[in-house]
Amino acid sequence: MSKADRLREVMAAEGEAVNENTQGFNAGRYESVARLEDYEELKEEARSIKEDAIERLPELIDELRESVEANGGTLYVADDAEDANDYVRSVVDDRDAERVVKSKSMTSEEIDVNEALARDGVDVVETDLGEWVLQVADEAPSHIVAPAIHKSREDIARLFTERFDPDEPLETAEELTAFAREHLGERIEDAEVGMTGANFVTADTGTMALVTSEGNARKSVAATDTQIAVAGVEKVIPSVEDLRPFVELIGRSGTGQDITSYVSLLTPPVGTPTIDFDDDETPISTFDGDRDFHLVLIDNGRLAMREDEDLRETLYCIRCSACSNSCANFQQVGGHAFGGETYSGGIATGWETGIEGLDTAAEFNDLCTGCTRCVDACPVGIDIPWINTVVRDRINHGGEDWEFDFLVDGLTPDEETGSPSLQKRFFGNFETVAKAGSALAPLSNWLADASVSRAAMQRVLGIDARRDLPEFRRETLVDWFADRDVAIEEPRRRVVLYPDLYTNHVQVERGKAAVRVLEALGVDVVVPPAPSSGRAPLSQGMVSTARDHAERVSAALEPYVEAGRDVVVVEPSDHALFEREYERLLDEASFERLASNAYEVMEFVYGLLDNGAPADALAGGDGEEIAYHSHCQQRTLGLEPHTVAVLEELGYDVLTSDVECCGMAGSFGYKEEYYDVSVAVGDELREQFTDDAARDRTVVASGTSCLDQLDDLLERPTMHPIQLLAE
Amino acid sequence: MSATPVDSLASALSALDVPCERTTPGEFEETLAEHCRGSAVGVPLEGVDAALSGTDVTVDPTPAELDAATTGVTQASFAVADYGSVVIPTTETGTELVSLFVDRHVAVLDEADVLPGMEAAFDRFGEELRAEAGSGIVATGPSATADMGELVRGAHGPSEVRVIVLEGDDE
Ligand code: SF4
Numbered sequence: 001m002s003k004a005d006r007l008r009e010v011m012a013a014e015g016e017a018v019n020e021n022t023q024g025f026n027a028g029r030y031e032s033v034a035r036l037e038d039y040e041e042l043k044e045e046a047r048s049i050k051e052d053a054i055e056r057l058p059e060l061i062d063e064l065r066e067s068v069e070a071n072g073g074t075l076y077v078a079d080d081a082e083d084a085n086d087y088v089r090s091v092v093d094d095r096d097a098e099r100v101v102k103s104k105s106m107t108s109e110e111i112d113v114n115e116a117l118a119r120d121g122v123d124v125v126e127t128d129l130g131e132w133v134l135q136v137a138d139e140a141p142s143h144i145v146a147p148a149i150h151k152s153r154e155d156i157a158r159l160f161t162e163r164f165d166p167d168e169p170l171e172t173a174e175e176l177t178a179f180a181r182e183h184l185g186e187r188i189e190d191a192e193v194g195m196t197g198a199n200f201v202t203a204d205t206g207t208m209a210l211v212t213s214e215g216n217a218r219k220s221v222a223a224t225d226t227q228i229a230v231a232g233v234e235k236v237i238p239s240v241e242d243l244r245p246f247v248e249l250i251g252r253s254g255t256g257q258d259i260t261s262y263v264s265l266l267t268p269p270v271g272t273p274t275i276d277f278d279d280d281e282t283p284i285s286t287f288d289g290d291r292d293f294h295l296v297l298i299d300n301g302r303l304a305m306r307e308d309e310d311l312r313e314t315l316y317c318i319r320c321s322a323c324s325n326s327c328a329n330f331q332q333v334g335g336h337a338f339g340g341e342t343y344s345g346g347i348a349t350g351w352e353t354g355i356e357g358l359d360t361a362a363e364f365n366d367l368c369t370g371c372t373r374c375v376d377a378c379p380v381g382i383d384i385p386w387i388n389t390v391v392r393d394r395i396n397h398g399g400e401d402w403e404f405d406f407l408v409d410g411l412t413p414d415e416e417t418g419s420p421s422l423q424k425r426f427f428g429n430f431e432t433v434a435k436a437g438s439a440l441a442p443l444s445n446w447l448a449d450a451s452v453s454r455a456a457m458q459r460v461l462g463i464d465a466r467r468d469l470p471e472f473r474r475e476t477l478v479d480w481f482a483d484r485d486v487a488i489e490e491p492r493r494r495v496v497l498y499p500d501l502y503t504n505h506v507q508v509e510r511g512k513a514a515v516r517v518l519e520a521l522g523v524d525v526v527v528p529p530a531p532s533s534g535r536a537p538l539s540q541g542m543v544s545t546a547r548d549h550a551e552r553v554s555a556a557l558e559p560y561v562e563a564g565r566d567v568v569v570v571e572p573s574d575h576a577l578f579e580r581e582y583e584r585l586l587d588e589a590s591f592e593r594l595a596s597n598a599y600e601v602m603e604f605v606y607g608l609l610d611n612g613a614p615a616d617a618l619a620g621g622d623g624e625e626i627a628y629h630s631h632c633q634q635r636t637l638g639l640e641p642h643t644v645a646v647l648e649e650l651g652y653d654v655l656t657s658d659v660e661c662c663g664m665a666g667s668f669g670y671k672e673e674y675y676d677v678s679v680a681v682g683d684e685l686r687e688q689f690t691d692d693a694a695r696d697r698t699v700v701a702s703g704t705s706c707l708d709q710l711d712d713l714l715e716r717p718t719m720h721p722i723q724l725l726a727e
Numbered sequence: 728m729s730a731t732p733v734d735s736l737a738s739a740l741s742a743l744d745v746p747c748e749r750t751t752p753g754e755f756e757e758t759l760a761e762h763c764r765g766s767a768v769g770v771p772l773e774g775v776d777a778a779l780s781g782t783d784v785t786v787d788p789t790p791a792e793l794d795a796a797t798t799g800v801t802q803a804s805f806a807v808a809d810y811g812s813v814v815i816p817t818t819e820t821g822t823e824l825v826s827l828f829v830d831r832h833v834a835v836l837d838e839a840d841v842l843p844g845m846e847a848a849f850d851r852f853g854e855e856l857r858a859e860a861g862s863g864i865v866a867t868g869p870s871a872t873a874d875m876g877e878l879v880r881g882a883h884g885p886s887e888v889r890v891i892v893l894e895g896d897d898e
Contacts, residue, residue: 070860128874129872130872154876156875173877174879180875181883204853205857206860213882214870214872215883215884215885216883218823218827240856241852248845259810259865259867261871263867264862264864265852265864267860270823272824275790282789283787284789284793284820285821287821289819
């Protein structure tokens with residue numbers, strides 16, 4: 001089955017439930033973190049605890065071993081899945097256990113411990129209701145926090161009826177829960193071994209924190225006399241006090257709960273009496289609390305990730321699922337498409353690469369469009385899109401010699417070692433396409449649109465024929481500017497306007513508008529020729545090509561910055577590159593120089609007006625109603641409010657979109673395998689902008705991709721907000 | 728008058744739909760009776776000026792009594808006011824069992840043990856857990872699940888929680 005077909009199939013079967021649930025969680029996250037006064041500080045604290053813990057991991061594991069042993073438990077560090085399973089099996093076997101009750105843990109999914117125990121004839125029962133539903137249905141989790149998120153209440157009712165043939169029909173969520181609780185309750189009370197995960201383990205005391213809403217993990221520990229906890233080695237943190245930021249962040253980030261019902265801090269073996277539930281004579285306190293405890297920490301590739309500059313941050317992940325919930329593509333397809341053998345969502349690429357390998361990650365890695373909406377959502381500040389980009393790069397190169405990439409850096413512009421697909425090379429080298437396109441326009445546009453060439457482009461390059469292609473302009477912005485002769489007396493500021501690929505070749509009008517607006521506000525503008533930013537190759541995972549672009553852009557703009565000019569950028573995805581990704585592509589000084597002097601165009605206008613530039617030099621809105629869609633990367637950088645503020649100051653009535661992303665995201669929406677996902681994501685934007693409140697509003701958007709997508713989704717013309725100001 | 732930790736606890740609990748009753752040692756038995764439903768079991772209260780001995784609560788029940796009970800009364804080691812959380816210790820008397828294997832959990836605590844927020848709570852956990860390898864559950868409201876299509880209270884654990892704060896008699 002083609003990738004496009006498979007994605008369509010998953011969306012049809014599971015899309016609706018996933019969409020509703022993830023969006024509910026995501027909205028809950030915004031509300032819940034807004035109630036925290038010190039949200040940003042907590043995130044920083046959480047991140048620095050993780051940075052420190054991973055840095056000192058071997059030492060912390062030694063300390064933890066001492067703590068666990070002093071408490072009377074055993075710590076076993078397993079190299080891989082098989083090693084871990086063998087150890088678990090031996091504990092279960094020593095206990096002569098017939099049944100293991102298990103609470104939710106991704107790490108145990110990762111090692112397939114259920115299968116290993118089942119082969120020994122042990123009955124393993126998942127007690128988390130979501131996990132149990134999946135166990136009954138024989139399916140894999142589709143979300144790291146809510147594993148059965150893709151199943152609706154009706155699906156579950158059907159499943160239970162089929163499987164258990166209950167006396168009373170089960171319909172409501174209450175009935176289903178009560179049935180499961182009854183069924184599982186008996187099994188928990190009869191079990192010998194309780195298996196749990198651990199969200200965090202503190203080295204100083206050997207305390208593990210379990211974050212849950214159901215009481216099943218507590219019951220699994222309390223009702224059995226042998227506890228096994230399995231967790232990745234990365235879960236170790238130094239001290240009990242270090243738990244605090246995570247406890248305050250994890251529920252909010254994931255499901256939008258300020259805190260989950262239970263945060264169990266267990267320092268096993270716990271002293272709760274181990275009772276016989278049928279005993280009706282002996283008081284509970286007479287039972288003793290003898291318990292066996294085994295903590296199994298699993299390496300399975302993690303210690304190697306720790307040595308890997310680009311994958312290391314993955315180990316900071318606390319599995320909250322905020323990256324999945326905030327991801328527009330995940331919201332449509334869920335973890336069965338956007339995920340690997342165990343992990344799903346944005347950070348899954350890092351996890352799966354580290355523990356399973358590149359092949360597994362390759363299956364879904366391209367579903368990350370690099371929109372960055374997960375970056376602010378992640379409570380430990382992991383640059384998830386960067387991890388996806390790096391892994392894409394390694395996939396391009398067949399997983400071999402990817403280090404070599406850095407050696408050829410700068411020597412072979414527009415050339416990648418290894419072999420990214422033709423489609424990736426086409427989009428990655430879009431600068432060349434655009435230059436030729438402009439030089440040959442309008443012939444190129446006419447040719448590109450002809451049905452014969454569209455069919456060929458779909459066949460050879462995988463460009464979906466349903467998409468309108470960008471129309472190249474014969475006269476570029478740089479050409480137009482070179483022919484002008486405008487002098488600004490006593491300029492308020494002096495800027496270099498960066499002619500990004502689209503503004504220069506396609507969206508030339510928005511470039512002209514930017515120049516006119518800036519000049520009207522007393523700014524001296526220059527628009528020199530400059531290389532394209534490298535956004536296009538970076539999106540395709542062509543890191544060395546992107547680095548080459550970055551260096552050339554930096555070299556081209558540096559003289560202007562040194563001469564005291566600010567850099568003004570029209571395209572938000574390029575502005576974001578200067579502010580974020582260039583940190584990874586340039587030397588520190590060059591990055592600092594560019595990033596600290598670059599402004600998104602509306603941000604710059606905001607600053608000018610704020611500093612006394614005359615707003616009446618610009619076209620006023622006079623109450624005109626507009627619908628504004630900001631750009632994902634611009635929002636991640638906190639720049640949406642500037643545009644809105646400027647438009648409002650000029651008298652526009654602004655309604656903003658509230659979707660995470662338009663779904664187009666650069667080349668993503670052009671690719672035939674992702675066209676349907678892109679349109680499904682965009683549909684939410686379309687709905688919002690065609691409902692009663694927005695139907696008659698003028699549509700403005702900041703990003704090129706967003707404009708492309710909106711043009712396809714709506715039957716109204718669109719423009720960049722700067723064009724309103726220049727009219 | 729600024730809000731005391733007990734005030735904030737009460738308001739956080741009310742947002743969770745958890746009744747928070749303030750009472751005095753003298754009125755404890757009467758207050759508790761109002762909050763017990765069906766047959767009630769409990770663990771002995773320690774270090775507070777109140778006891779279960781004069782109530783209908785079966786203290787130190789057998790496992791079968793626990794299984795049959797609707798209400799479980801235990802002491803909380805402390806509470807975290809701004810989250811509405813109570814901390815359930817694990818004890819040899821079976822606090823964890825009595826608070827978990829029932830449908831309604833009634834937590835009793837002294838007003839002096841209401842801490843303002845998580846920072847204070849984790850400072851206390853740090854000290855206590857390093858001193859002796861104890862355990863505690865930060866429990867916030869009833870157990871819950873959204874796995875069956877919508878939010879349902881009482882997933883494995885209690886579906887109702889009540890908190891009784893013992894305040895001084897001398898006001
Ligand atoms: S990467 Fe960040 S947002 Fe995603 S699950 Fe991990 S901690 Fe949460």
